[in-house]
Amino acid sequence: MKQIEAYRERERAERLLHIIRNEATGHYTFMEVCGGHTNAIREFGIHGLLPGNIRLISGPGCPVCVTSRSFIDHAVALAGMHDHIIASFGDLLRVPGNHGTLDKARASGSAVTMVYSVNEAIALAEKNRNKKVIFLAMGFETTIPGNASGVLEAGRRNLGNFFMLSSQKVMPPAMKAVVEGGTRVNGFICPGHVGAVTGSRIFEFLPGQYGLGCVVSGFEPVDILLSVLMLVRQVNSSAPVVEVEYTRAVSREGNTKAVRIMEQVFELEDDWWRGFGIIPASGMQLNKKYGAFDARKLMAFSSEESEEEGACICGDILRGVSTPGMCPLFGTGCTPSDPAGACMVSAEGACYAYYKFRDHG
Helix, strand or coil: CHHHCCCCCHHHHHHHHHHHHHHCCCCEEEEECCHHHHHHHHHCCHHHHCCCCEEEEECCCCHHHHCCHHHHHHHHHHHCCCCEEEEECHHHHHCCECCECHHHHHHCCCCEEECCCHHHHHHHHHHCCCCEEEEEEEECCCCHHHHHHHHHHHHHCCCCCEEEEEEEECHHHHHHHHHHCCCCCCEEEEEHHHHHHHCHHHHCHHHHHHCCEEEEECCCHHHHHHHHHHHHHHHHHCCCCEEECCCCCCCCCCCHHHHHHHHHHEEEEEEEECCCEEEEEEEEEECHHHHHHEHHHCCCCCCCCCCCCCCCCHHHHHHCCCCHHHCCCECCCEECCECCCHHHCCCCCHHHHHHHCCCCC
16 A cells, blocks of 8 residues: 555545455456556556456557557658648657657757647747648547637637647547457446546447446546446446446536537548557548648658557557566666657556556555
């Protein structure tokens, strides 16, 4: 309990662990598909507190990690044009493409700027109307509505120099790909932030189609432990359902206004995920009405999709068939200061979390 010692609900956590140990009579494998959950599990040493017959594995819960190399190549190519400014989140800058990173492009003189939101990219376009400002949009359902609002705002301001290159993705198709790809799990710990936007209803296909239960969880230690207990009880009773542990933020219907804005601006397309390849109807791209903001129209571009180079097993980790410690590069040839693969770059990546909290349990 070292990492939970200062936590205000330590006693409740201890009670939950006692109940879990008593009720977990079989063997269980649960997958979390949120980088925030992966970080919390490792930071608080939850994986080490649970009994050995309960295994938690990480899935495709990091949007930076699943981004394709060709997306990075496209961004680097756009950055190389003299009248372009690339606006990107910081952790994306070090993700390798087939031909380098955005960080290296910036070091070579390309205009690549780190931003914290689409609003900063819009402000950049307002100040540089003689330049084309290209915002690299990524994230899951949590951030897509905000990016959609940014597009609407750019339209209201008549910013003809604002563009978006999208690597945005939605979670349910990837979860289907995990199950249909043969990764053996007994249930899912579902992302609370996604559920707060979309509602828990988007996960109902799991028990309906695959007989797998899931719990939409919050991010504090007690949230995660309670979610594990709820999943254990579902498995023990052979009654898979969608349950919401994170009731203070998640309802079945979610934030309907945010969903409407997302669907107003973007549409589903097939998209490439690291570790999975093409997953049908899993990416969100600008629809025809807002196509004037689509950076894909700025230049003809094609690049071969590819997985990791060398010994990196990031793709296997994202599918849940391997863990970071199984990678021959982990902690030696791949560290946060010198990452070999995308899973070590982002703070939401499994390799990053396993490395940062390697002494926690």
